Amino acid sequence: MHRTIFTTPGLSTLLRGVSLAWLRLAGWTVQGSLAPEARKSVFIAAPHTSNWDLPYTLFASFALRLTPYWMGKASIFRFPFGGLMRWLGGIPVDRSQSNNLVAASAEALVNADGPVQLIVPPEGTRSKTIYWKTGFYWIAVTARLPIVMAHMDYPRKLVGLGPIFRPTGDVDADMAEIKRHYAQYKGKNASQFTHE
Incomplete structure (x- = not known):
């Protein structure tokens, strides 16, 4: 995996303090902590609106x-912001290509030297969608890693990590x-998120 702002010595410590202060001032509560067995894991990022x-x-x-690390549509990685997005942990995804993203993502997670969490929004878009994409699920199954149910709830100003989910293979x-x-959480644009 490429170097990011989160793996830059010194800077990551400074930005942790800034982030904690900003979230506190904005009234947000950070919940949970990363369990040792989830140092390598796939994160669900929901709701994403x-x-x-x-x-x-x-x-x-x-x-x-x-x-x-997080997946984003390839268009946000174009010049002049591509380098910044990658440094922020971004991995471009070209949705027009039929490539084996699941296998490549799983292999990258397994081969990573240290802790790494791959954040994937199951809706695949900020727009309203009825069906969740299952890419995050199959990446976890293929890499034999746990899924962490991360959440963001705008009305209650909660952000954090929920329980670990171990996929059974029965998708x-x-x-x-x-x-x-995820039925308990609401995104910024709540009408665009469905858990059904």
């Missing part, structure tokens, strides 16, 4: 001492259970 989700995710990642049953967990 706004561009504001990225900065809050970055602040929370510093506060929780994470080593996150329909597992997705139903995961969606039930």
Whole structure:
């Protein structure tokens, strides 16, 4: 995995303090902590309904001492912001290409030298969608890693890490259970998020 702002010595410590102070001043509560068995894991990022989700995710990642990487549409990695987005942990995804993103992501996670958490929004877009994409699920299954149910709730100003979910391979049953967990959270644009 490439070097990011989260793995830059000194800077990551400074930005953790800034992030904690900013979240506190803005009235947000950071919940949970990363369990040792989830040092390498796949994170669900939900609800994902706004561009504001990225900065809050970055602040929370510093506060929780994470080593996150996140997937974003390829267009946000174009000049002049591509280098910055990668330094913030971004991995460009070209949705027009039919490449084996699941296998490549799983291999990168398994081969990473240290802790790494891959953040994937299951909706795949900030717009309203009825069906969740299952890429995050199959990356976890392929890499044999746990899924961490991360959350962001705008009305209550909560951000953090929920329980660890271990996929069974029964994608329909597992997705139903995961969606039930997310029924309690609301995104910034709540009407754009569905857990059904």
